Amino acid sequence: MKPADITDAALALAKDSSPKAAGTPAALPPPGKSPPVPKAKDHNIRVSSAVIDAAGKDGDELLRSLRTTREGLTQAEAEDRARKTGPNVVAQERRRGWFLRLLVILRNPLVILLAALSSISFATGDPRAGSVMAGMVVLSAALRFFQEARADSAAAKLKAMIHVTATVVRDGNARELPLCDLVPGDIIHLSAGDMIPGDVRVLSAKDLFVSQGTLTGESLPVEKFHDADPKPANSPTELKNTCFMGTSVESGTATAVVVATGVNTYLGSMADSITGDAPPTSFDKGINGFTRLMIQLMAVMVPLVFLINGFTKHDWKSAFFFSLAVAVGLTPEMLPMIVSVCLAKGAIAMSRKKVIVKRLNSIQNFGAMDLLCTDKTGTLTEDRVVLQRHCNVAGRETDEVLLDGYLISHFQTGLKNLLDTAILHSSDFHEQSLVEKYKKLDEIPFDFTRRMMSVLVENPEGKAVLLTKGAPEEIFRQCSQFELDGKLSPMDDALMKGLSGEYASLSNDGFRVLAVAMKELPGKQACSRDDERDLVLKGYVAFLDPPKPTAATAIQALHRHGVGVKILTGDNDLISRKVCRDVGLLADPMLLGDDLEKMSDTELADAAEKTTLFARLSPAHKQRIIRCLRAKGHVVGYMGDGINDAPALHVADIGISVDTATDIAKESADLILLEKDLMVLEGGVIEGRKVFANILKYIRMGASSNFGNMFSVLGASAFLPFLPMTPIQILSNNMLYDFSQVPIPTDLVDEDLVALPRPWNIKEIKRFILCIGPISSIFDYTTFFVMLDLFKCWDPSRAPLFQTGWFVESIMTQTLIIHIIRTNKIPFLQSRASWPLLITTLSIMAFGAWLPYSPVAASLGLVHLPRLYWPILLATLFAYSCLTQGMKVWLLRMKWI
Numbered sequence: 001m002k003p004a005d006i007t008d009a010a011l012a013l014a015k016d017s018s019p020k021a022a023g024t025p026a027a028l029p030p031p032g033k034s035p036p037v038p039k040a041k042d043h044n045i046r047v048s049s050a051v052i053d054a055a056g057k058d059g060d061e062l063l064r065s066l067r068t069t070r071e072g073l074t075q076a077e078a079e080d081r082a083r084k085t086g087p088n089v090v091a092q093e094r095r096r097g098w099f100l101r102l103l104v105i106l107r108n109p110l111v112i113l114l115a116a117l118s119s120i121s122f123a124t125g126d127p128r129a130g131s132v133m134a135g136m137v138v139l140s141a142a143l144r145f146f147q148e149a150r151a152d153s154a155a156a157k158l159k160a161m162i163h164v165t166a167t168v169v170r171d172g173n174a175r176e177l178p179l180c181d182l183v184p185g186d187i188i189h190l191s192a193g194d195m196i197p198g199d200v201r202v203l204s205a206k207d208l209f210v211s212q213g214t215l216t217g218e219s220l221p222v223e224k225f226h227d228a229d230p231k232p233a234n235s236p237t238e239l240k241n242t243c244f245m246g247t248s249v250e251s252g253t254a255t256a257v258v259v260a261t262g263v264n265t266y267l268g269s270m271a272d273s274i275t276g277d278a279p280p281t282s283f284d285k286g287i288n289g290f291t292r293l294m295i296q297l298m299a300v301m302v303p304l305v306f307l308i309n310g311f312t313k314h315d316w317k318s319a320f321f322f323s324l325a326v327a328v329g330l331t332p333e334m335l336p337m338i339v340s341v342c343l344a345k346g347a348i349a350m351s352r353k354k355v356i357v358k359r360l361n362s363i364q365n366f367g368a369m370d371l372l373c374t375d376k377t378g379t380l381t382e383d384r385v386v387l388q389r390h391c392n393v394a395g396r397e398t399d400e401v402l403l404d405g406y407l408i409s410h411f412q413t414g415l416k417n418l419l420d421t422a423i424l425h426s427s428d429f430h431e432q433s434l435v436e437k438y439k440k441l442d443e444i445p446f447d448f449t450r451r452m453m454s455v456l457v458e459n460p461e462g463k464a465v466l467l468t469k470g471a472p473e474e475i476f477r478q479c480s481q482f483e484l485d486g487k488l489s490p491m492d493d494a495l496m497k498g499l500s501g502e503y504a505s506l507s508n509d510g511f512r513v514l515a516v517a518m519k520e521l522p523g524k525q526a527c528s529r530d531d532e533r534d535l536v537l538k539g540y541v542a543f544l545d546p547p548k549p550t551a552a553t554a555i556q557a558l559h560r561h562g563v564g565v566k567i568l569t570g571d572n573d574l575i576s577r578k579v580c581r582d583v584g585l586l587a588d589p590m591l592l593g594d595d596l597e598k599m600s601d602t603e604l605a606d607a608a609e610k611t612t613l614f615a616r617l618s619p620a621h622k623q624r625i626i627r628c629l630r631a632k633g634h635v636v637g638y639m640g641d642g643i644n645d646a647p648a649l650h651v652a653d654i655g656i657s658v659d660t661a662t663d664i665a666k667e668s669a670d671l672i673l674l675e676k677d678l679m680v681l682e683g684g685v686i687e688g689r690k691v692f693a694n695i696l697k698y699i700r701m702g703a704s705s706n707f708g709n710m711f712s713v714l715g716a717s718a719f720l721p722f723l724p725m726t727p728i729q730i731l732s733n734n735m736l737y738d739f740s741q742v743p744i745p746t747d748l749v750d751e752d753l754v755a756l757p758r759p760w761n762i763k764e765i766k767r768f769i770l771c772i773g774p775i776s777s778i779f780d781y782t783t784f785f786v787m788l789d790l791f792k793c794w795d796p797s798r799a800p801l802f803q804t805g806w807f808v809e810s811i812m813t814q815t816l817i818i819h820i821i822r823t824n825k826i827p828f829l830q831s832r833a834s835w836p837l838l839i840t841t842l843s844i845m846a847f848g849a850w851l852p853y854s855p856v857a858a859s860l861g862l863v864h865l866p867r868l869y870w871p872i873l874l875a876t877l878f879a880y881s882c883l884t885q886g887m888k889v890w891l892l893r894m895k896w897i
Helices: 003-012 049-055 059-065 075-085 098-106 109-123 127-156 266-273 282-313 316-330 335-352 362-368 399-411 418-424 472-478 493-508 551-560 573-582 593-597 601-610 619-631 643-651 663-668 678-719 727-740 762-790 796-821 835-853 869-893
Strands: 165-170 173-178 187-190 199-211 222-224 248-260 355-357 371-374 386-392 439-447 452-458 464-470 479-484 487-490 512-520 535-544 564-568 590-592 613-615 636-639 654-658 671-673
Touching: 049 059, 049 199, 049 248, 059 199, 098 109, 109 127, 109 316, 187 199, 266 643, 282 316, 282 362, 282 678, 282 762, 316 678, 316 727, 335 355, 335 362, 335 678, 355 678, 362 654, 362 678, 371 619, 386 399, 386 418, 399 418, 399 452, 399 464, 399 512, 399 535, 418 535, 452 472, 464 472, 464 535, 472 479, 472 493, 472 512, 472 535, 493 512, 493 535, 551 564, 551 678, 564 573, 564 619, 573 590, 573 613, 590 593, 593 613, 593 619, 601 619, 613 619, 619 636, 619 643, 636 643, 643 654, 643 663, 654 663, 671 678, 678 727, 678 762, 678 796, 727 796, 727 835, 762 796, 762 869, 796 835, 796 869
Parallel strands: 371 564, 371 636, 479 535, 564 613, 590 613, 636 654, 654 671
Antiparallel strands: 165 173, 165 187, 187 248, 199 222, 199 248, 355 671, 386 535, 439 452, 452 464, 464 512, 479 487, 512 535
């Protein structure tokens, strides 16, 4: 099992007892005293203070503070400590039972409102309205319930039984014990391939290199030492004598003491940060804000309608039912269904673009995203080390240096690292037949003291040649000459500056550089370290994780669509700057993890908006940057695939991962890309914007139209001697209008509506409602005038004719306005609705005109309309359309919507 897989599994293991606060010091309590009561979790990622303290102490002092020795703990001591500290497993969020999950879903304000109105409708003898609203509640709750259940089921699969052990000294003897049995104070032995079983302080080490990629994203291992490190590190992973749970030993050996275990480890605090509910996203805030707006309108209008009708008609029972109908008329009861269908349709469309949607609500966030934060490795780059340069000491490309480097990597018998593999697979090397003419005689393996390796070969001329490659600063010390253009020159101080400058230039460009040297050893069949002197410097081989060919194009496409790209990486600043330049991103100003530690959240939020590249970051830094950018009003997406990315994925508006990512990263993400390529994102962003555009159409249509109608009801109730429309007519009108909007998820979306991010803006929606809604009231009042004056409806006996005239005009204007509101352009001429929406709206308008003459007319209180009514209605529809279109254009020109 790979270390990354083991770490995934460790993060997935559940701990049923209440976990301590992440970051609680792991130092043991004094003998005889109970451990301190854990503090409430704050979900911050941080290293335990006990680990920081341990880094600054020498070995003996540390062992005394942990009450242990180099002979380890006794089994009895370990068991006693295990009872106090708990098992060495990281915390995971408890799974909600079905009942609790259902309660959380039903807590939604719109669901509560619909359920309340449904209950009142049933209680007051209106089962039809009650059934419609109850059906909406059941549909929306069921969709979300089963969606979350599937996500929990996927998370449960991570709990596979995994047997991971560590070499622990107990009772003076080394033994293999399960990781969960380790306690603070245990002495452990580490060797190549071992997973670090807790946060440990190194007591002794020999060439210890640890891979910290799971926590930092760095591709290359870092060396660890045993000396005390009193200087506090800004990033915990920079502690030179401390290794962290979840990382692994790349090479070397060490003895270490366990300082923190389980939830008190750095990995444990990271796991703790992704438990609990994610913060509300842009979509959640938008839906809740719109619901609150509707409730506020209802809280004002419904009581007014009730009181006005009660006092003017002196029939409080009728006034109650009428005000209840008004409440239903104001309620966007189809919103849950429209949203669910839009999101489901979007998910299907996005799957065709290689984007798999895990959480439906994330689709709108994807479209609203204006900032994409992403790791560098594998997203902008190919996630593989490639030989990029092979040059002489002057920086000019030469195949001779490539051949020497290839021979060294080819003939060495030790473990080939990433750089050796890059040389052997270089597309620049075409001299395979020449290699066969060389014969290996001997080799001097690599070690971390010399930081170089050599092979002795016999060349085609039969001469013994020592070929050496290694760290440039070490090779320089062993060279007495350098070769340039076939000439040898001495390595004097003046020339060394130039040689070092070329190496520094390559390093500053983000390359990982090795120097190549040689020396003839006539007649020798073997070699030793003493022969690695008086070498001739030949040149350099330089490596880089190269940018993907599509990265620059994808970034330009995202920029065109209003999405800024920021790089958040744990890798070093030089490499990161080089990659950013290559893909067309500004690398300056750049912020490092050390810089973030000195900033307040306010300062970081201001700086983060102006910064594109963040390097040398810890998982906590990434999470903090995301939070600060969101606090500035941005809709932030984060793309990552490692364990170290999980906290940032959890707090982003939209978490994006790939199908090759670690399980924890995929579980924390909202969307999974089938290809780790920014080009895939562009198509997904457009689909997300189409989904939101159609959702917003319904909200604008329904809210403005309903508000206009209820505004008309309020006015009519004040001066009419009868109800302007009966409750059953209001509900029927509302149902027909809702039905006309059912095909909205299939509607076409204009290009200008998806060109830029469109986050929720409740102020814009409110302005739209207040400006567009009353326009319908203007023509409602003209209809009132026509019905009262022209058709003599002041007489209460002619109330059915008045109500029928307004019923038909209302359904006609509401349905027609769909085509004006759905686009920013001129409807029918510059932008046409989808065929399902066009057919449905025309059918509803025709059905509304037919109802007064239908068999159900009497049951609805409708009567035949005079012939003169219909040309007046056509003129009303034309004037209404023109005025609404003009108001829409004015609002767009004023940039109010």
